[in-house]
Amino acid sequence: MLVELTAGSAEDAQRREADRPLLEVERAALAAPPALDAAAALAHDPQRTKVIAEVKRASPSRGDIAPIADPAALAADYASAGAAAISVLTEERRFKGSLRDLEVVRAAVEVPVLRKDFVSTPYQVLEARAAGADLVLLIVAALDDARLGELAALVRDLRMTALVETHSEQEVDRALAVGAEVIGVNARDLDTFALDRDLFGRIVERIPAGPVKVAESAVRSAADVAAYRATGADAVLVGEALVTGDPAALIHEFERAGA
Numbered sequence: 001m002l003v004e005l006t007a008g009s010a011e012d013a014q015r016r017e018a019d020r021p022l023l024e025v026e027r028a029a030l031a032a033p034p035a036l037d038a039a040a041a042l043a044h045d046p047q048r049t050k051v052i053a054e055v056k057r058a059s060p061s062r063g064d065i066a067p068i069a070d071p072a073a074l075a076a077d078y079a080s081a082g083a084a085a086i087s088v089l090t091e092e093r094r095f096k097g098s099l100r101d102l103e104v105v106r107a108a109v110e111v112p113v114l115r116k117d118f119v120s121t122p123y124q125v126l127e128a129r130a131a132g133a134d135l136v137l138l139i140v141a142a143l144d145d146a147r148l149g150e151l152a153a154l155v156r157d158l159r160m161t162a163l164v165e166t167h168s169e170q171e172v173d174r175a176l177a178v179g180a181e182v183i184g185v186n187a188r189d190l191d192t193f194a195l196d197r198d199l200f201g202r203i204v205e206r207i208p209a210g211p212v213k214v215a216e217s218a219v220r221s222a223a224d225v226a227a228y229r230a231t232g233a234d235a236v237l238v239g240e241a242l243v244t245g246d247p248a249a250l251i252h253e254f255e256r257a258g259a
């Protein structure tokens with residue numbers, strides 16, 4: 001499934017590139033207002049767990065989750081409730097997102113914004129910056145070492161931050177090898193969609209002091225957040241629970257959980 005999602009996203013980007021060539025997107029990326037310092041925004045805070053709140057309509061494992069007619073309004077609610085960053089799914093086929101969602105969210109909030117997608121080409125990184133993203137997701141399992149290194153370097157050249165997503169100790173080592181400042185551990189296996197909430201606790205020790213540690217997926221309750229916090233999470237990335245519940249109340253609860 002990860003291979004299919006990555007190929008689909010790359011194909012969609014290629015289609016956009018036919019209308020908007022790389023040089024043009026590069027120019028827009030370089031002309032965009034500077035990226036915010038996302039590593040600083042997500043850094044460990046003894047007083048609170050940082051929440052990355054996600055704008056998420058659907059997913060291949062869960063189907064339709066929430067319609068979200070106004071992603072900008074949702075993101076503004078997230079930010080005023082205290083979200084440290086906003087994640088915007090831009091994958092079109094299975095997650096029903098778009099770069100347009102990211103642009104309207106960028107205009108609506110002052111916290112860092114993450115492009116959440118199956119990014120595998122420099123064009124997609126440049127598009128993210130041109131749309132105003134501060135963070136780009138790089139999924140280690142979807143990229144070989146050369147590609148991961150190339151994309152991480154481009155993200156850095158654009159003064160953005162990569163959220164480097166892992167699902168095993170070996171992938172953590174690969175994230176560290178490219179100098180990741182923000183490392184995510186996804187509880188969901190993107191090939192099988194199997195969920196393993198204990199994975200974070202098992203592999204987090206592999207991450208030395210320094211990088212920000214983010215627990216991703218299937219955070220439903222303050223108890224989930226407290227468990228992640230107890231094993232060393234600086235931040236949690238939450239989608240479904242927020243778009244199907246009361247986002248402001250949940251963000252407040254999650255921030256305090258385990259702090």
Ligand SMILES: O=P(O)(O)OC[C@@H](O)[C@@H](O)c1c[nH]c2ccccc12
Nearest residue numbers: 186216217218219237238239240241
């Ligand atoms: O809706 P959830 O279970 O709270 O999960 C959010 C986020 O972790 C999930 O959307 C995600 C994590 N890594 C990804 C990679 C691609 C697409 C989506 C994701």
